[in-house]
Amino acid sequence: MITVQKYGGSSVASTEKIMTVAKRIKHAAECSQVVVVVSAMGDATDQLIAMAKAISKIPNERELDKLLATGEQASSALLTLALHELGTQAVSLTGGQAGIITESTPGKARILNVNPERLSQELNEGKVVVVAGFQGITENATWADITTLGRGGSDTTAVALAAALHADRCEIYTDVDGVFTADPRICLNARKLDSICYEEMLELAGQGARVMHSRAVELGEIYGVNILVAHSVREVPGTLICKEDDTMEARNPVRGIAHDTDVAKITVTSLPDRPGIAYQIFHALAEANINVDVIVQNVSSQGVTDMSFTVNLADLAKAQSVLDPIMQNVGAKNLTTSVDLAKVSIVGTGIRSHPGYADTMFGALAKNGINIVSITTSEIRITCLIDKADVQQAVQSLHDAFELEKPDGPVKGE
Amino acid sequence: MITVQKYGGSSVASTEKIMTVAKRIKHAAECSQVVVVVSAMGDATDQLIAMAKAISKIPNERELDKLLATGEQASSALLTLALHELGTQAVSLTGGQAGIITESTPGKARILNVNPERLSQELNEGKVVVVAGFQGITENATWADITTLGRGGSDTTAVALAAALHADRCEIYTDVDGVFTADPRICLNARKLDSICYEEMLELAGQGARVMHSRAVELGEIYGVNILVAHSVREVPGTLICKEDDTMEARNPVRGIAHDTDVAKITVTSLPDRPGIAYQIFHALAEANINVDVIVQNVSSQGVTDMSFTVNLADLAKAQSVLDPIMQNVGAKNLTTSVDLAKVSIVGTGIRSHPGYADTMFGALAKNGINIVSITTSEIRITCLIDKADVQQAVQSLHDAFELEKPDGPVKGE
Numbered sequence: 001m002i003t004v005q006k007y008g009g010s011s012v013a014s015t016e017k018i019m020t021v022a023k024r025i026k027h028a029a030e031c032s033q034v035v036v037v038v039s040a041m042g043d044a045t046d047q048l049i050a051m052a053k054a055i056s057k058i059p060n061e062r063e064l065d066k067l068l069a070t071g072e073q074a075s076s077a078l079l080t081l082a083l084h085e086l087g088t089q090a091v092s093l094t095g096g097q098a099g100i101i102t103e104s105t106p107g108k109a110r111i112l113n114v115n116p117e118r119l120s121q122e123l124n125e126g127k128v129v130v131v132a133g134f135q136g137i138t139e140n141a142t143w144a145d146i147t148t149l150g151r152g153g154s155d156t157t158a159v160a161l162a163a164a165l166h167a168d169r170c171e172i173y174t175d176v177d178g179v180f181t182a183d184p185r186i187c188l189n190a191r192k193l194d195s196i197c198y199e200e201m202l203e204l205a206g207q208g209a210r211v212m213h214s215r216a217v218e219l220g221e222i223y224g225v226n227i228l229v230a231h232s233v234r235e236v237p238g239t240l241i242c243k244e245d246d247t248m249e250a251r252n253p254v255r256g257i258a259h260d261t262d263v264a265k266i267t268v269t270s271l272p273d274r275p276g277i278a279y280q281i282f283h284a285l286a287e288a289n290i291n292v293d294v295i296v297q298n299v300s301s302q303g304v305t306d307m308s309f310t311v312n313l314a315d316l317a318k319a320q321s322v323l324d325p326i327m328q329n330v331g332a333k334n335l336t337t338s339v340d341l342a343k344v345s346i347v348g349t350g351i352r353s354h355p356g357y358a359d360t361m362f363g364a365l366a367k368n369g370i371n372i373v374s375i376t377t378s379e380i381r382i383t384c385l386i387d388k389a390d391v392q393q394a395v396q397s398l399h400d401a402f403e404l405e406k407p408d409g410p411v412k413g414e
Numbered sequence: 415m416i417t418v419q420k421y422g423g424s425s426v427a428s429t430e431k432i433m434t435v436a437k438r439i440k441h442a443a444e445c446s447q448v449v450v451v452v453s454a455m456g457d458a459t460d461q462l463i464a465m466a467k468a469i470s471k472i473p474n475e476r477e478l479d480k481l482l483a484t485g486e487q488a489s490s491a492l493l494t495l496a497l498h499e500l501g502t503q504a505v506s507l508t509g510g511q512a513g514i515i516t517e518s519t520p521g522k523a524r525i526l527n528v529n530p531e532r533l534s535q536e537l538n539e540g541k542v543v544v545v546a547g548f549q550g551i552t553e554n555a556t557w558a559d560i561t562t563l564g565r566g567g568s569d570t571t572a573v574a575l576a577a578a579l580h581a582d583r584c585e586i587y588t589d590v591d592g593v594f595t596a597d598p599r600i601c602l603n604a605r606k607l608d609s610i611c612y613e614e615m616l617e618l619a620g621q622g623a624r625v626m627h628s629r630a631v632e633l634g635e636i637y638g639v640n641i642l643v644a645h646s647v648r649e650v651p652g653t654l655i656c657k658e659d660d661t662m663e664a665r666n667p668v669r670g671i672a673h674d675t676d677v678a679k680i681t682v683t684s685l686p687d688r689p690g691i692a693y694q695i696f697h698a699l700a701e702a703n704i705n706v707d708v709i710v711q712n713v714s715s716q717g718v719t720d721m722s723f724t725v726n727l728a729d730l731a732k733a734q735s736v737l738d739p740i741m742q743n744v745g746a747k748n749l750t751t752s753v754d755l756a757k758v759s760i761v762g763t764g765i766r767s768h769p770g771y772a773d774t775m776f777g778a779l780a781k782n783g784i785n786i787v788s789i790t791t792s793e794i795r796i797t798c799l800i801d802k803a804d805v806q807q808a809v810q811s812l813h814d815a816f817e818l819e820k821p822d823g824p825v826k827g828e
Binding site: 015018019048051052054055056059060062063064066067069070071073074076077078080081082084085091092093094096097099117118137140141142143144145146 | 429432433462465466468469470473474476477478480481483484485487488490491492494495496498499505506507508510511513531532551554555556557558559560
């Protein structure tokens with residue numbers, strides 16, 4: 001049996017916590033071969049970013065990746081030392097040593113391939129293998145560049161290794177008990193889910209739920225890796241992310257509420273309304289690897305129009321530097337930004353087959369006096385852009401409106 | 415023209431200092447291709463060691479290497495970002511990316527080979543290449559282990575790269591103005607040398623002078639790399655480490671005084687006095703890569719003897735753990751250690767051809783009431799083991815006795 005376990009940064013934030021995690025791993029290693037994926041200690045990554053930004057406002061991403069990759073290299077070595085102290089044979093590997101080959105896009109490189117030869121060899125020698133999460137290299141060559149996988153990259157490392165090794169279990173240990181119907185920090189009666197399907201988890205993660213990163217869930221879906229999300233210290237059952245099955249029919253068609261306050265809105269005003277302009281803008285953003293979400297274009301008037309869209313707050317400075325030259329090129333008047341907005345979403349595979357959910361959602365928000373700036377939907381999600389100040393009230397009122405506090409069970413058809 | 419510059423940890427201890435160093439590099443890059451080798455920021459390495467020791471008293475060296483290597487990886491990325499800010503094209507490389515292949519001995523691996531393909535390519539593209547010092551990898555393979563080169567390892571990296579690239583200059587920038595006749599912190603009239611030959615520098619470095627590490631000087635001698643040691647900020651001429659030439663004849667036969675307080679003495683008492691016992695002890699220490707210095711064996715009495723030797727203070731714990739099982743095997747009574755001693759040495763190629771220097775040395779120490787525990791010599795060095803408390807007085811009195819404060823110049827034969 002092979003088990004992949006991932007421990008997040010808060011689980012290894014101090015040498016004491018590293019010892020605690022090591023004990024849990026030692027226990028797991030008594031009945032399985034174990035691969036551990038580890039994040040950087042506590043706020044190590046933030047500290048490294050702060051140093052880079054003290055030197056350069058928009059640091060070169062290749063160098064930033066190399067800088068950030070040290071965080072996981074360090075924590076993996078320390079965790080391995082802790083395992084040695086407990087008498088458990090163990091060895092640490094960097095992403096590159098573990099054979100994780102990625103695209104050469106720095107900052108959010110996708111994994112292209114995993115060559116787990118050394119990893120398998122070390123496992124077969126009876127060792128726990130501790131892999132530095134969040135990182136890979138661009139080619140199978142010693143001179144290859146070091147890349148990082150973006151936010152939540154260690155989750156992606158864990159699922160990719162579980163897939164490559166045909167692992168029996170992939171366990172993501174974190175500082176929460178599992179996946180909740182809403183963020184329990186802002187929703188009083190949020191309920192932990194026993195299971196959730198990949199598709200729903202993807203929508204929740206894509207819309208701000210931080211418990212798992214989208215890329216990891218996507219990989220899990222593609223390779224059929226069942227992912228258990230659980231608390232790294234508390235011994236409570238977590239949430240299993242798996243394929244949707246028939247038993248899931250018997251539950252609330254809305255599975256959870258996500259919210260995201262890391263939203264920046266960019267508005268381009270007096271944009272000439274002719275073909276190709278939108279392409280220029282969104283192509284440049286795509287080239288720079290910036291995801292664009294809610295897009296709204298106003299009705300054209302006198303040959304010019306205004307266009308708004310949202311990006312992740314972390315991408316705002318980069319988006320501006322990408323767009324500035326284009327503004328001049330296309331003859332747009334100016335570019336304004338706002339960081340006072342947030343997104344709130346309802347997610348559930350049931351939405352696809354049950355109409356009427358948009359109605360309930362808008363009604364609940366309206367009843368609470370919350371203004372909706374704009375709306376986007378997917379087959380299993382409805383997202384509203386609202387004022388950041390309204391987020392907590394919005395999440396709680398939607399949770400109440402859809403009765404998400406009630407445990408799953410046979411539900412009567414609507 | 416190719417210049418290799420190395421900057422020590424104190425020169426890059428903060429983001430401000432990194433910017434200062436970057437300006438110096440930018441200047442050098444205006445008239446030469448430049449390779450920069452950089453140490454970890456300030457006390458970063460010590461902090462990493464402290465974390466490892468908080469987990470494990472004697473940390474596994476392979477994991478420790480991997481942990482420590484992050485320090486230079488981080489500083490090289492940050493320095494590269496600083497060069498970008500100044501508009502200088504630059505790229506950072508880890509030791510492995512720079513093609514530095516080492517022995518697999520962790521903690522103090524020797525460089526076996528340098529494959530500077532990527533390095534040369536980046537240089538030819540007009541970039542300053544910033545290489546993480548102090549580290550290499552064990553094979554030309556992505557799964558290879560990361561090794562470190564031991565104390566002063568970044569100097570070694572710089573000289574090795576200078577040799578591999580046939581660089582025109584190898585400049586070691588540090589927090590002192592050059593090589594002095596004695597440590598200026600404890601000797602009031604210590605004088606900076608304009609030049610010193612490899613052999614003398616080796617003896618000084620081997621006996622505690624910290625300005626350059628022995629391995630780097632050895633490599634410089636083998637490959638004929640002239641090494642300039644100079645201050646990283648102050649614009650004063652440094653010291654050139656080069657081949658001994660005729661002009662050097664016209665100077666003080668004693669070149670400098672070294673002292674070393676990182677000395678631990680190990681004494682094995684009641685050791686059976688039969689052949690092979692010393693071999694067992696020193697073979698085990700050599701296997702563990704521990705250098706043994708001053709060895710004293712007492713006169714045998716009733717078939718048993720006492721034996722003392724010194725090791726570097728940093729190796730003491732490891733030496734004890736290596737020796738403990740052997741003590742039982744050979745039937746020795748016990749093992750005691752002392753950390754109250756220090757070494758003081760006079761060094762100069764002139765010693766080889768001018769007898770009588772031991773006399774002057776012992777006389778100067780005796781006149782100051784300093785007890786000599788034991789003595790070792792090389793062709794160009796005399797070392798005395800003394801009480802740690804006497805070090806400063808010993809260095810000053812030897813400096814005075816040999817008139818090292820007087821500038822070099824035509825000297826009359828003795």
